[in-house]
Amino acid sequence: MHAPKALIIGGSLGGLFAATALRAIGWEVEVFERSPDTLDSRGGGIVLQAAVLHTLAFAGIRPREPLGVRSKNRVYFDRLGNVEHQQYMPQSLTSWTTLYTTLLNAFGRAHYHRGAKLVGLTQHGRRVTAQFEDGRSAEGDLLIGADGGNSTVRSLMLPGMKPSYSGYVVWRGLVDEMQLPQAAKQQLYEDFVFQQDPQSLMLEYMVPGVDGSTAEGKRRFNWLWYLPVAPGAALDRVLSGRDGQRRGYSVSPGNLAPEQEAWIRTQGEARANPAFRELMRQTDEIFVQAIIDFKAPKMVFNRVLLTGDAAFIPRPHTAGSTAKAAANALALAKALDGSTDIEAALSRWQVQQLAEGALMGDRGVEMGNRIMGITFSAASCDR
Ligand SMILES: Cc1cc2nc3c(=O)[nH]c(=O)nc-3n(C[C@H](O)[C@H](O)[C@H](O)COP(=O)(O)OP(=O)(O)OC[C@H]3O[C@@H](n4cnc5c(N)ncnc54)[C@H](O)[C@@H]3O)c2cc1C
Numbered sequence: 182m183h184a185p186k187a188l189i190i191g192g193s194l195g196g197l198f199a200a201t202a203l204r205a206i207g208w209e210v211e212v213f214e215r216s217p218d219t220l221d222s223r224g225g226g227i228v229l230q231a232a233v234l235h236t237l238a239f240a241g242i243r244p245r246e247p248l249g250v251r252s253k254n255r256v257y258f259d260r261l262g263n264v265e266h267q268q269y270m271p272q273s274l275t276s277w278t279t280l281y282t283t284l285l286n287a288f289g290r291a292h293y294h295r296g297a298k299l300v301g302l303t304q305h306g307r308r309v310t311a312q313f314e315d316g317r318s319a320e321g322d323l324l325i326g327a328d329g330g331n332s333t334v335r336s337l338m339l340p341g342m343k344p345s346y347s348g349y350v351v352w353r354g355l356v357d358e359m360q361l362p363q364a365a366k367q368q369l370y371e372d373f374v375f376q377q378d379p380q381s382l383m384l385e386y387m388v389p390g391v392d393g394s395t396a397e398g399k400r401r402f403n404w405l406w407y408l409p410v411a412p413g414a415a416l417d418r419v420l421s422g423r424d425g426q427r428r429g430y431s432v433s434p435g436n437l438a439p440e441q442e443a444w445i446r447t448q449g450e451a452r453a454n455p456a457f458r459e460l461m462r463q464t465d466e467i468f469v470q471a472i473i474d475f476k477a478p479k480m481v482f483n484r485v486l487l488t489g490d491a492a493f494i495p496r497p498h499t500a501g502s503t504a505k506a507a508a509n510a511l512a513l514a515k516a517l518d519g520s521t522d523i524e525a526a527l528s529r530w531q532v533q534q535l536a537e538g539a540l541m542g543d544r545g546v547e548m549g550n551r552i553m554g555i556t557f558s559a560a561s562c563d564r
Pocket residue numbers: 190191192193194195196213214215216220221222223224225226227276277278297298299300327328329330331332333334488489490491502503506
């Protein structure tokens with residue numbers, strides 16, 4: 182008997198978690214990634230949650246190097262840099278690149294197809310055919326939409342359903358450990374550091390270096406600053422890159438419009454505590470992402486399913502996006518393992534994943550709105 186075959190659309194973390202977990206239960210797996218090049222990190226950090234480690238272990242992935250950088254305390258600064266509150270709360274922080282490289286190295290390149298943009302799919306009985314922009318097609322027993330917040334698979338299965346804008350964005354940057362002057366370094370070193378003001382939250386933690394190194398001197402300081410931006414013209418300006426093109430939800434490093442970059446740097450000089458101010462000064466390329474919400478009402482459509490950000494986009498305050506993509510994949514592999522009734526297994530999987538996704542989504546909205554003081558109207562935004 183032939184092994185069942187999964188077609189995975191999207192070769193980022195969600196796609197690779199599903200690919201490695203399904204391969205571990207004996208499925209044949211092909212991953213199709215739209216981007217023709219190696220995916221570039223948006224550079225930022227990811228809290229290393231237990232779900233990620235469990236999914237890697239299930240897939241038999243045992244990294245030789247530690248995946249994360251430890252942070253010891255949670256420290257809250259006021260604008261002058263005085264410590265308002267400090268609590269011992271150890272955590273492990275990793276980066277998108279570290280997880281991506283670990284997963285891709287384990288999965289291998291032979292069944293990872295770059296430059297394969299899904300444009301259509303058809304279901305016929307228990308089989309699915311995927312159509313790609315370049316005219317290629319592929320057939321399998323299951324098609325997994327792991328194609329992120331702007332999912333094509335979702336738009337085909339749930340036409341008209343789109344993420345909604347939350348009312349705020351996050352400005353982000355990274356600075357090499359050795360680049361930060363000593364005074365700022367001392368205040369931020371190996372801690373999870375915050376500055377909370379009305380409608381504003383800055384935070385910082387250390388992540389592995391570009392090469393994944395967690396060794397002292399090789400790591401990076403990763404910062405984020407959540408600020409409200411009114412929907413409409415103000416958001417359009419923030420999300421329009423230096424080429425004037427309006428991006429969907431984010432402007433990548435190096436592409437911010439000069440007036441946006443000047444604005445956020447001026448804000449930093451005026452509003453950030455001295456250590457964060459220094460971090461922003463030392464950042465070569467600031468980037469920005471709109472915070473958006475999405476909750477799928479359904480994840481299984483016969484032999485097509487949605488995972489990761491394609492199904493649920495939780496607010497980043499939950500630190501749960503990557504963990505959820507991992508948990509989706511692990512639960513799927515466990516549900517399908519040894520099952521002779523794929524439909525029944527998928528249906529059980531969906532009930533649990535919908536409940537968990539909705540819970541995380543609601544918790545994130547509540548946290549985010551509380552942190553950002555969102556009862557605000559466009560008029561109360563500072564831009
Ligand atoms: C390049 C990159 C860098 C990131 N960096 C960070 C980070 O630094 N910090 C952080 O917290 N999160 C980051 N994320 C987001 C993080 O990966 C996700 O929020 C989370 O892990 C869930 O992942 P996902 O695989 O479901 O979605 P995503 O990570 O968004 O991946 C979706 C993938 O699907 C591909 N795709 C989309 N449409 C199609 C199509 N039609 N056909 C084929 N492929 C398609 C995309 O190119 C992308 O690779 C990054 C994502 C990407 C793609």
